[in-house]
Amino acid sequence: MYNLWVKFLFLLLFLPAVSYAEINSAAFFYGNKVPVSKLCAYGSVVIDPDSDFKPKEYCNTLSKPLAYVSLGEVRKGVGYEKEIKKDWVMGSNPAWHNNKVMDQTKIGWQNYFIKQLIVPLWDAGYRGFFLDTLDSYTLSVKDPSQQKKQIAGMVKIIKEIKHRYPEAEIIVNRGFQLLPYIHEDVNAVVIESLYNGWHQDKKAYKKTSKKVQDYLFGEIAKIKQWKLPIIIIDFLPPKKRKQAPILAKKIKSHGLIPWVTNNSLSAIYISNLKQVSRNILIVFSNKNNLPIQLNPDILYIGTILEYMGYVPKYINLADSKSSLTNESSNNYAGVIFHIFEQSPKNKYIFNWALGKISENMPVVFMDSFAIPITSKQLSSLGVYVSMEWQHFSEQIFN
Numbered sequence: 001m002y003n004l005w006v007k008f009l010f011l012l013l014f015l016p017a018v019s020y021a022e023i024n025s026a027a028f029f030y031g032n033k034v035p036v037s038k039l040c041a042y043g044s045v046v047i048d049p050d051s052d053f054k055p056k057e058y059c060n061t062l063s064k065p066l067a068y069v070s071l072g073e074v075r076k077g078v079g080y081e082k083e084i085k086k087d088w089v090m091g092s093n094p095a096w097h098n099n100k101v102m103d104q105t106k107i108g109w110q111n112y113f114i115k116q117l118i119v120p121l122w123d124a125g126y127r128g129f130f131l132d133t134l135d136s137y138t139l140s141v142k143d144p145s146q147q148k149k150q151i152a153g154m155v156k157i158i159k160e161i162k163h164r165y166p167e168a169e170i171i172v173n174r175g176f177q178l179l180p181y182i183h184e185d186v187n188a189v190v191i192e193s194l195y196n197g198w199h200q201d202k203k204a205y206k207k208t209s210k211k212v213q214d215y216l217f218g219e220i221a222k223i224k225q226w227k228l229p230i231i232i233i234d235f236l237p238p239k240k241r242k243q244a245p246i247l248a249k250k251i252k253s254h255g256l257i258p259w260v261t262n263n264s265l266s267a268i269y270i271s272n273l274k275q276v277s278r279n280i281l282i283v284f285s286n287k288n289n290l291p292i293q294l295n296p297d298i299l300y301i302g303t304i305l306e307y308m309g310y311v312p313k314y315i316n317l318a319d320s321k322s323s324l325t326n327e328s329s330n331n332y333a334g335v336i337f338h339i340f341e342q343s344p345k346n347k348y349i350f351n352w353a354l355g356k357i358s359e360n361m362p363v364v365f366m367d368s369f370a371i372p373i374t375s376k377q378l379s380s381l382g383v384y385v386s387m388e389w390q391h392f393s394e395q396i397f398n
Helices: 002-018 107-124 144-164 210-225 238-252 299-307 344-358 375-380 387-397
Strands: 022-029 042-047 064-070 089-093 099-102 128-132 169-173 188-192 196-199 204-207 230-235 257-261 279-284 311-316 334-338 363-366
Touching: 022 257, 042 169, 064 107, 064 169, 107 144, 144 169, 188 210, 210 230, 230 238, 238 257, 279 299, 299 311, 334 344, 344 363
Parallel strands: 022 042, 042 064, 064 128, 128 169, 169 188, 188 230, 196 230, 230 257, 279 311, 279 334, 334 363
Antiparallel strands: 089 099, 196 204
16 A cells, blocks of 8 residues: 555655656757757657668657658769669759659659558657658749649658657658648648858848748748647858847747757757756665666666656665765756665665755655654645544554
């Protein structure tokens, strides 16, 4: 009965910590060397699959890795470029290295995109897709009736992705003309350069004109009617990266999710999104000299935490080399104490825990409070015991 109450208390105190993570945030990184530890705190992380990133070894279950995939174009020099058939191509994008602009009406291209691009990425461990270049068809097709056919082709592809992988997170870059048909199939919309952009044709950073801003805010209003999250990617040169927090705050003030980076999306600028620690400190005391992973006292605690997306760190106070005094609160999202021995000599442990609680850190005691607890000490934890409960508990637990 006692252990049941302790387990219930563990769930009651620590499950809210899961929602503390920034699940409504997004990061985009297209560099070859992916800084995984810096990206773990974001709910959705878009990565270039050609990088060194290994999605199956990603840091936790609370941050979802998404693969960047270009639907409207085939990038010049990409690994599968030689497999693209000529009749699938209807033009090129001179501003972006003459990338091939794909004909979305071609069944061959539709099948290739799903089977040779999407399926392998899902099998590799990506759990979503960022679909880019959805407007590239306008470079080659000017007739409105023909444009509708291009839109229909992309809608078909996106719905097929969702059909195959219902749990996949799909984010689209703009694609305003497609949204009336796919808004129930996608999870978010990206809009680039709301305030500051990168102009590929001029190879220059440039502030977005008022006219373009007004147009984009008009589209934003339409998207909000579908209650889709909107991610804004704005661009600043490295020498102006200190302006990123101000810009991110401005974007967020409109109810939008900000990401501010450089022109190649290979830099993580400081933003106003708080990086949430995933580390949990587990404090125990056991003299059995077993390895951590075999210690019966804490065998399952770490497994549960890792499943929840946390990284446990263990301190065995029975080890003379271990100490609480050097542990900083800034390094942890919470602390779990699992100490069976109730002794007055452990008062320093209890007082240390009270200090962490005063700093608003979640603290869980399992099985005991490490000291012979009194009503006064319980009240310092915000726990008040009535005389009736004391009498009842003595009957149940003794």
